[in-house]
Amino acid sequence: MINIEKRTLDNGLRVVVHVDRSTPLAAINILFNVGAKNEYPDKTGFAHLFEHLMFGGSKNIPSYDAPLQRVGGDNNAWTNNDVTNYYLTLPADNLETGFWLESDRMLELDFSEKSLEVQRKVVIEEYKQRYLNQPYGDIPLLVGPMAYKVHPYQWPTIGKDISHIENATLDDVKEFFFSHYAPNNAIMVVSGNVDPDHVFKLADKWFGDIPNRTIDKKTIPAEPEQTEERKTSVERNVPANMIHMVYHIGSRTDENFYTTDLLSDVLSNGPSSRLIQSLIKEQQLFSDINAYISGDHHPGLYTVTGRLLPSTSMEQAEQAIHNELDKISTEKVSDYELQKVKNKIESTLVFSEINFLNKAMNLAQFELLDKAENINLEVDKYRAVSAEGLLDIAQKTFKATNRSTLYYHSKG
Amino acid sequence: MQLHRHTAPEFKTVSDFNLLPVQIFELDNGIKVHLLEAGSQEVAKIDFLFPAGSIQAAKSLLASVTSKAMIEGSEKYTSAEIAEKIDFYGAYIGQQTVFHNSVLTLISLSHFLPETLEVLEDIVKHPTFEQKEIDTILERRKQEYLIESDKVKTLAARAFTQNLYGKEHPYGNFVAQEAFDELTRDEIVDFHKKAYIPEGTHIIISGQPGKNIKSLLNKYFGHKWNTNSPLPDWKPEIFQGTEKEVFIPKADALQSAIKIGRPLFNKLHPDFHGIQILNTILGGYFGSRLMTNIREEKGLTYGISSFIMTYKHTGFLVISTDVRAENRELAVKEIFNEIKRLREETISEEELTLVRNFLSGDMIRNFDGPFATSDNYRGLIDLEIEPEYFNDFFNVLMRITAEGIKDLAQKYLQEADFITVVAGK
Numbered sequence: 001m002i003n004i005e006k007r008t009l010d011n012g013l014r015v016v017v018h019v020d021r022s023t024p025l026a027a028i029n030i031l032f033n034v035g036a037k038n039e040y041p042d043k044t045g046f047a048h049l050f051e052h053l054m055f056g057g058s059k060n061i062p063s064y065d066a067p068l069q070r071v072g073g074d075n076n077a078w079t080n081n082d083v084t085n086y087y088l089t090l091p092a093d094n095l096e097t098g099f100w101l102e103s104d105r106m107l108e109l110d111f112s113e114k115s116l117e118v119q120r121k122v123v124i125e126e127y128k129q130r131y132l133n134q135p136y137g138d139i140p141l142l143v144g145p146m147a148y149k150v151h152p153y154q155w156p157t158i159g160k161d162i163s164h165i166e167n168a169t170l171d172d173v174k175e176f177f178f179s180h181y182a183p184n185n186a187i188m189v190v191s192g193n194v195d196p197d198h199v200f201k202l203a204d205k206w207f208g209d210i211p212n213r214t215i216d217k218k219t220i221p222a223e224p225e226q227t228e229e230r231k232t233s234v235e236r237n238v239p240a241n242m243i244h245m246v247y248h249i250g251s252r253t254d255e256n257f258y259t260t261d262l263l264s265d266v267l268s269n270g271p272s273s274r275l276i277q278s279l280i281k282e283q284q285l286f287s288d289i290n291a292y293i294s295g296d297h298h299p300g301l302y303t304v305t306g307r308l309l310p311s312t313s314m315e316q317a318e319q320a321i322h323n324e325l326d327k328i329s330t331e332k333v334s335d336y337e338l339q340k341v342k343n344k345i346e347s348t349l350v351f352s353e354i355n356f357l358n359k360a361m362n363l364a365q366f367e368l369l370d371k372a373e374n375i376n377l378e379v380d381k382y383r384a385v386s387a388e389g390l391l392d393i394a395q396k397t398f399k400a401t402n403r404s405t406l407y408y409h410s411k412g
Numbered sequence: 413m414q415l416h417r418h419t420a421p422e423f424k425t426v427s428d429f430n431l432l433p434v435q436i437f438e439l440d441n442g443i444k445v446h447l448l449e450a451g452s453q454e455v456a457k458i459d460f461l462f463p464a465g466s467i468q469a470a471k472s473l474l475a476s477v478t479s480k481a482m483i484e485g486s487e488k489y490t491s492a493e494i495a496e497k498i499d500f501y502g503a504y505i506g507q508q509t510v511f512h513n514s515v516l517t518l519i520s521l522s523h524f525l526p527e528t529l530e531v532l533e534d535i536v537k538h539p540t541f542e543q544k545e546i547d548t549i550l551e552r553r554k555q556e557y558l559i560e561s562d563k564v565k566t567l568a569a570r571a572f573t574q575n576l577y578g579k580e581h582p583y584g585n586f587v588a589q590e591a592f593d594e595l596t597r598d599e600i601v602d603f604h605k606k607a608y609i610p611e612g613t614h615i616i617i618s619g620q621p622g623k624n625i626k627s628l629l630n631k632y633f634g635h636k637w638n639t640n641s642p643l644p645d646w647k648p649e650i651f652q653g654t655e656k657e658v659f660i661p662k663a664d665a666l667q668s669a670i671k672i673g674r675p676l677f678n679k680l681h682p683d684f685h686g687i688q689i690l691n692t693i694l695g696g697y698f699g700s701r702l703m704t705n706i707r708e709e710k711g712l713t714y715g716i717s718s719f720i721m722t723y724k725h726t727g728f729l730v731i732s733t734d735v736r737a738e739n740r741e742l743a744v745k746e747i748f749n750e751i752k753r754l755r756e757e758t759i760s761e762e763e764l765t766l767v768r769n770f771l772s773g774d775m776i777r778n779f780d781g782p783f784a785t786s787d788n789y790r791g792l793i794d795l796e797i798e799p800e801y802f803n804d805f806f807n808v809l810m811r812i813t814a815e816g817i818k819d820l821a822q823k824y825l826q827e828a829d830f831i832t833v834v835a836g837k
Contacts, residue, residue, distance in 0.1 A: 022450075
């Protein structure tokens with residue numbers, strides 16, 4: 001059970017506090033409700049570029065990192081399709097330094113041409129390092145546009161085309177900031193060895209006078225239902241063939257989320273799962289295989305991806321995966337197997353409650369989607385999943401017309 | 413109330429460092445158990461350190477494949493049954509082979525420890541090592557090896573250690589592709605018998621394993637199930653590579669991986685604590701000299717860092733980064749410039765204070781809770797170092813001076829001692 005207290009400031013900032021006395025540290029996690037899906041198709045990669053710029057100094061504080069390091073703190077951030085999340089940890093005594101730094105960059109960045117120029121270059125190098133200069137690194141760039149024809153999930157967080165980053169101007173950056181970075185578009189979670197009343201006082205003091213802003217609520221087009229099977233084939237200089245299949249599923253807040261999540265666990269969570277036992281160990285077709293769901297805020301994807309052994313043909317590999325998906329769509333999962341994946345989820349949830357920073361990040365997500373208290377309902381929601389439910393979702397999901405397949409051939 | 417947004421709030425510096433107490437006891441057969449009992453969740457992590465590392469194995473892949481193959485079938489349970497049981501209890505088994513030992517890790521809800529330890533006992537004492545399972549592991553490992561060989565970062569890292577220690581020395585990390593076809597089941601069975609033994613084995617427990625953990629461990633692991641003595645902890649001559657510059661071409665590379673480093677020493681060296689602080693200033697945190705110059709001022713790379721690696725008998729310092737080919741020369745030049753600045757200029761009190769405060773906060777992070785503490789503590793076992801070692805580091809950190817940093821830089825950051833490896837274009 002994770003205990004929380006929360007308040008909403010007059011400017012709309014939601015503040016959640018979780019006390020964990022087992023640590024001498026504290027965490028501040030600030031989540032902005034803006035991700036790659038909020039970008040315009042001709043200006044992609046902005047949410048992520050922005051994450052970099054948030055470390056380039058703010059209105060009243062020239063450097064973000066040094067003052068935090070000076071009080072023993074550390075920080076980082078990440079961006080995905082839906083949100084941009086900033087977090088820091090520091091000795092709990094120095095909590096106010098975190099409030100000072102975070103509130104100033106929410107108030108206003110120091111928009112500088114120099115910082116933009118440098119971070120453009122850094123992001124371009126990141127693009128190369130992660131997506132272009134790694135074997136299989138370009139898979140996300142290939143799968144997105146195949147599965148999504150309309151919805152912005154078609155482009156990856158780093159951007160659709162590197163020219164969008166190269167051409168980003170300071171005006172673009174300012175506009176993005178003032179239409180997405182605002183107290184009324186953010187969630188702040190403070191966790192660790194803290195006192196809730198003190199946290200609320202600090203929140204008022206440092207964040208209370210930041211004006212709320214008009215958020216760019218552009219309509220994000222819904223992805224129409226897929227009605228035909230999609231396939232793409234590429235050839236690359238890699239040592240082994242890969243196959244990557246995706247099916248459309250519901251969103252994180254869909255009532256079937258928990259069933260869909262367990263449906264991926266039956267296939268590939270843990271060494272006893274079906275894909276590993278059947279396709280790696282018994283049939284010896286793959287050297288690696290995985291099934292997972294995206295958990296996106298808008299309808300997402302169920303992915304099955306595998307790396308083929310040299311003796312396996314692409315057709316064999318595809319057929320073998322289809323056979324497993326057919327099986328789970330026609331035969332009910334046994335009580336034992338269902339119990340096993342539920343046990344695994346329960347222990348994963350217990351492990352996730354060990355670390356105070358991890359709890360802060362999770363609480364921010366729950367507060368954004370509905371309310372932070374829901375974090376404590378997770379176990380019951382997974383426990384309620386039935387074998388009939390799994391069968392139903394499998395049948396609805398694993399249809400050829402709902403599938404996009406990437407055949408990634410080795411040139412060798 | 414007037415807010416002073418230009419002025420930093422008051423703060424406290426970390427003035428002391430408290431390590432979780434480590435309780436040490438022995439099982440009936442002499443296995444040494446290190447217990448870090450703490451935490452709010454009923455969860456335990458148990459690491460078994462067997463004297464079964466790649467040094468004891470003295471043959472490529474033997475130690476790591478033995479460790480992987482152990483969980484793929486025992487006398488009582490088939491490979492699939494082991495996987496089923498561990499998953500059903502929501503537990504995890506992990507394996508890691510390092511030079512001087514192999515680590516088998518169990519993470520389990522504490523109330524399932526009797527069940528999960530019972531499975532682990534059969535894995536450790538009676539693995540069957542079926543040929544089919546060995547083949548599967550070798551085939552997967554070979555493919556992973558080939559994929560890794562496609563990354564400039566890996567090519568550079570391999571060339572770096574091979575040049576530092578030579579291909580013959582296990583620290584050189586050299587694996588020939590033929591090794592995947594040459595390993596036999598007999599060698600694995602024999603190595604298991606000689607290395608997965610009570611003598612020389614350590615167990616580290618962290619979390620809340622419950623009051624009866626000692627009797628549980630005695631029940632499953634406290635007997636003399638094998639009376640062999642550990643294999644010799646081979647300490648070969650350390651070959652020093654003579655190539656100062658190594659270039660590994662990869663025509664289709666979009667970036668070049670750079671590794672610049674020098675041989676050092678192990679954790680027992682009197683300068684070890686000091687050089688960790690020097691390394692932090694150079695490239696060990698986000699505000700480091702290298703990050704500031706090469707990423708934040710010049711935008712040449714997504715990341716650059718320097719890092720100290722230690723083994724039982726030696727160690728090295730290495731600076732790593734990935735840059736595009738046309739920036740390679742500039743990046744290398746700037747790396748050596750930063751090294752030179754540390755030798756020639758005295759660090760300002762402001763920067764030294766910042767690094768001191770950052771590192772003391774980092775120590776609290778690295779030792780926050782039983783699991784983080786046990787990961788750090790594990791690194792002391794090889795050399796039988798007392799946990800007091802971490803307090804010593806904290807004391808050095810509090811007292812080191814700007815002059816002391818400069819002396820260390822003059823001693824250990826001489827260009828002539830460094831080798832430069834580039835993979836890519």
